[in-house]
Amino acid sequence: MSLPHDRLSLSDGVRNRAPVGGEGDLTTLAREALGKDPEKVRRFLDGVTPTVRRTCRGVMGFAHPDLEDAIQESLIDIVRALPQYRFEADVSHYAAKIALRVAIAERKKDRARVESMRLLHQTIESRPQSLDPAGIVADVECSWLTRLVVRKLKKSQTEAVLLRFFLGCSVEEIASITGVPINTAKTRLRTGKDKLRRCLEKRGYSPEALGVIR
Amino acid sequence: MNCDLHPEAFLDRALSGTLSAAERQDLDQHLATCVACSAHVAAAERVRQRLAEQPWDEQLDRKAVERAMTVLYRPRFAGLRSGRGLWLGFALTGLLLVGGVAGAVLWPSQRSSIVSFPTPPGQASAPIPGQAEPRLVAEPNPLPSEPTAQRSHRAQPSAAVLFAQAIALRGEGKVEAAIAAHLRLQRLYPTARETRLSFALAGRLLLEKGSPEPALAQFNQYLARPGDVGEEALVGRATALGRLGRSASEAAAWREVLERHPGSIYAAHARKRLATLAEKPPSATDPSPSR
Numbered sequence: 001m002s003l004p005h006d007r008l009s010l011s012d013g014v015r016n017r018a019p020v021g022g023e024g025d026l027t028t029l030a031r032e033a034l035g036k037d038p039e040k041v042r043r044f045l046d047g048v049t050p051t052v053r054r055t056c057r058g059v060m061g062f063a064h065p066d067l068e069d070a071i072q073e074s075l076i077d078i079v080r081a082l083p084q085y086r087f088e089a090d091v092s093h094y095a096a097k098i099a100l101r102v103a104i105a106e107r108k109k110d111r112a113r114v115e116s117m118r119l120l121h122q123t124i125e126s127r128p129q130s131l132d133p134a135g136i137v138a139d140v141e142c143s144w145l146t147r148l149v150v151r152k153l154k155k156s157q158t159e160a161v162l163l164r165f166f167l168g169c170s171v172e173e174i175a176s177i178t179g180v181p182i183n184t185a186k187t188r189l190r191t192g193k194d195k196l197r198r199c200l201e202k203r204g205y206s207p208e209a210l211g212v213i214r
Numbered sequence: 215m216n217c218d219l220h221p222e223a224f225l226d227r228a229l230s231g232t233l234s235a236a237e238r239q240d241l242d243q244h245l246a247t248c249v250a251c252s253a254h255v256a257a258a259e260r261v262r263q264r265l266a267e268q269p270w271d272e273q274l275d276r277k278a279v280e281r282a283m284t285v286l287y288r289p290r291f292a293g294l295r296s297g298r299g300l301w302l303g304f305a306l307t308g309l310l311l312v313g314g315v316a317g318a319v320l321w322p323s324q325r326s327s328i329v330s331f332p333t334p335p336g337q338a339s340a341p342i343p344g345q346a347e348p349r350l351v352a353e354p355n356p357l358p359s360e361p362t363a364q365r366s367h368r369a370q371p372s373a374a375v376l377f378a379q380a381i382a383l384r385g386e387g388k389v390e391a392a393i394a395a396h397l398r399l400q401r402l403y404p405t406a407r408e409t410r411l412s413f414a415l416a417g418r419l420l421l422e423k424g425s426p427e428p429a430l431a432q433f434n435q436y437l438a439r440p441g442d443v444g445e446e447a448l449v450g451r452a453t454a455l456g457r458l459g460r461s462a463s464e465a466a467a468w469r470e471v472l473e474r475h476p477g478s479i480y481a482a483h484a485r486k487r488l489a490t491l492a493e494k495p496p497s498a499t500d501p502s503p504s505r
Contacts, residue, residue, distance in 0.1 A: 038287055042279065045283070049279055050271075053274065053278075057265060068274065068278060071274070072278045072281045075278060076285055144382075144384070147385070165253070165261070167261075168229070168258065189222065190219065193220050193248075193251070193254070197249050197250035201249055203386065205249050205253075207245055207247070207248065207252035208422075
């Protein structure tokens with residue numbers, strides 16, 4: 001079994017990173033943005049957008065037609081919910097939690113075939129030169145699994161499984177992002193995987209069919 | 215290892231490359247029986263491509279921030295705050311209401327006049343130039359039918375629809391139907407962009423189904439076209455050649471994978487296969503190490 005050695009972390013390159021042209025970490029920027037000064041809000045958004053983009057893209061695919069809207073909607077929700085944020089968890093995790101919920105809601109709106117069709121049109125027609133065909137194949141292949149998770153699992157299980165599978169989060173990161181104790185995150189992930197296992201088996205999938213080609 | 219539990223810690227260590235040999239053996243045993251953890255590993259292998267930074271990301275981020283700022287700092291009901299704006303709002307609403315009522319009263323009488331106009335017998339109802347035909351009048355008999363080929367072309371699904379159908383069928387576990395959809399796409403739209411991807415996907419499905427020969431043909435079709443050479447297709451071709459017992463061609467194919475994609479997730483597997491093939495004598499059934 002060959003496995004990728006570069007484990008992806010949602011907050012890689014984002015946590016405590018100062019945005020271009022500014023100083024201070026995301027927590028400081030978030031505190032400053034509470035004052036609703038447009039310039040400070042913009043600097044906070046500049047810092048938090050890569051996390052939001054990665055989260056939305058992880059759940060929706062990199063060429064989903066509503067990706068831009070989901071990122072924008074997440075950013076607006078993040079700023080509007082900022083007064084309720086208690087600065088207990090990592091700011092990038094707080095942003096990821098909101099973006100995850102927006103992206104899941106977008107995926108729920110999709111209809112399987114319509115979505116695949118739009119996805120392909122968008123990918124193939126608008127960005128033919130810059131996208132590796134293997135990337136498109138990988139994206140389309142991930143898409144059916146994301147859809148199955150969103151449609152068949154409970155909300156809490158969906159969040160845990162998507163964060164684990166498509167954003168490379170550890171159990172600790174899932175706990176921090178979803179704001180629950182580690183044991184609860186573990187249980188959600190386990191029950192989510194159990195249910196996913198039953199769904200996949202019911203559809204005739206085997207481990208050989210899902211693994212790398214051997 | 216308890217097979218009812220999913221070994222998250224082992225999976226984490228496997229993904230970061232720090233798993234010991236004994237742990238790997240345990241994990242492989244679990245993966246052989248647990249389709250959910252296999253899906254996890256399969257997703258992890260593809261997530262790198264899905265989350266990779268794209269050239270347009272910076273522009274996407276900037277645009278999203280600008281749009282969010284516009285919404286966040288847009289004055290609410292700016293025009294209606296002043297007394298003049300408020301009156302304008304009332305006037306517009308009133309006009310809409312009057313228009314709606316007038317339309318509801320006048321529409322039935324106009325409709326009845328259209329329906330009651332008889333067309334003289336034997337005379338075609340010629341439309342007045344520049345005026346749309348009233349839709350409520352009974353439709354005349356259809357014109358002599360257009361050529362069948364033209365009609366059937368119109369009813370055919372587009373390449374994108376066929377491709378999406380194939381993907382959806384694969385998602386539902388209907389492998390044979392998915393392969394049939396891919397083949398139909400390739401037959402109907404040989405030059406479409408979707409068709410190129412279709413060759414790689416159909417190749418994989420045929421490999422899964424245990425048909426290496428047609429799978430090899432599909433991968434070769436994909437690789438024969440100009441453009442980026444997909445890692446998955448190269449690996450698929452090498453695997454198909456291996457299953458056909460064409461050792462020399464398989465070795466050449468694995469070498470091509472390593473040459474073109476040295477950082478590939480399949481690199482370790484490619485090296486392992488090359489080492490195994492080096493130990494074996496060349497196969498007599500493999501005429502030349504070619505496609």
